[in-house]
Amino acid sequence: MSLNPVISMLGRRLRLAVVGGGPGSFIGAMHRQAARLDDRYELVAGVLSSNPERSRQAGAEIGLLAERIYSDAPAMFKAEAARADGAEVVAIMTHNDSHFDYAMAAIDLGFDVICDKPMTNTLAEAQALHERVQQAGIVFCLTHNYTGYPMVRQAKAMVDAGELGTIRLVQVEYVQGGKARETDPAVNGQLPWRFDPARGGPSLVMGDIGTHAHNLLRFITGLEVDEVAAELGAIVPNRKVHDFAGALLRLSNGARGSFWVTQAAAGVENCLRIRVSGTAGSIEWMQETPQALTFKPLGAPSQNRTPNGPGTLPLAKRACRIVAGHPEGFHEGFANLYSDAAEVIAARRAKQAADPLALFFPNSRDGLAGVRFVDSVVRSSRENGAWTRC
Secondary structure (H helix, E strand, O other), rough: OOOHHHHHHOOOOEEEEEEEEEOOOOHHHHHHHHHHHHEEEEEEEEEOOOOHHHHHHHHHHHHOOOOHHHHOOOHHHHHHHHHHOOOOEEEEEHHHHHHHHHHHHHHOOOOOOEEEEOOOOHHHHHHHHHHHHHOOOOOEEEOOOHHHHHHHHHHHHHHOOOOOOOOHHHHHHEEEOOOOOOOOOOOOOOOHHHHOOOHHHOHHHHHHHHHHHHHHHHHHHHEEEEEEEEEEOOOOOOOOOOEEEEEEEOOOOOOEEEHHHHHHHHOOEEEEEEEEEEEEEEEEEOOOOOOOOEEOOOOOEEEEEEOOOOOHHHHHHHHOOOOOOOOOHHHHHHHHHHHHHHHHHHHEEEOOOOOHHHHOOOOHHHHHHHHHHHHHHHHHHHOOOOOEEE
């Protein structure tokens, strides 16, 4: 990483407010750590829980001033927008059904936005939010964090440079085992919000991990999914929400693809894997060994690319923090999105040009594409796997 470009442009860190991510939240801590890893943000305000007392307690524990710990998001947006030293960026890490309302409210008051995935639960909301982002001219970053891994960016750069030739085949899978048990988790007789379609969205597995797999495919290849023939369902008997999805894909350049995701593969931890094959060779990457990108050129020996190793391209090198031979992973990939977004936000506010290599974080257009893909998979599955336009 280079010298801090945010401080170079603004003379200070960006002021960040957070919505959600309070006690017991894995993703909340991840957002806050990612924001601080490259020292480009100062956390100044937050709503850490829908319970005002819990919000106050959690905010105090992470060092926020009492006057800037709020009981609800609209109150925070209004108060921070009125302060001379108020927050400039809002990070949203709440239940899926609230992303749209919070993001729209933040944009209306001039905040730049960092939002957890999926961007929204419905296609209509995704379209409206994307259009609002374009109208407002703000920066919107969607935290599909796997696009921040150095070797994922290396893969993209190799595809963009033509090293694989014309892409002909893509295989992507995201396999977890966290929901493999035949009893769904319940607290005080109630299932978590993700198991409620009104809050978690029309498909649990697609919203949780299917959007990640789809985004990874688009990021590396630069292709769109034109049509899907999909099946959605539950592997676990009597489960009311989806824990499995599989689909055949027709891509925008005529290539073919396969996609499958599940959260019910007993014993599997977090296996996101992609293979991209072109006319000149293939690349393979797996999240559980993220420092390795395998390149298999046609008619030549297989090659292994590593962070900061020989052949590292500029887009990947920008994402590397440590010397060759050391692994970089989930925290760093997440932080790369925060850092890239910070540079673009600072450039916008300073009326300067951002480094072109900072422009590769997922945005509202990617969020819209992800929600559209979920919608298409759901519609195809309802029609017994009929080919469905995305």
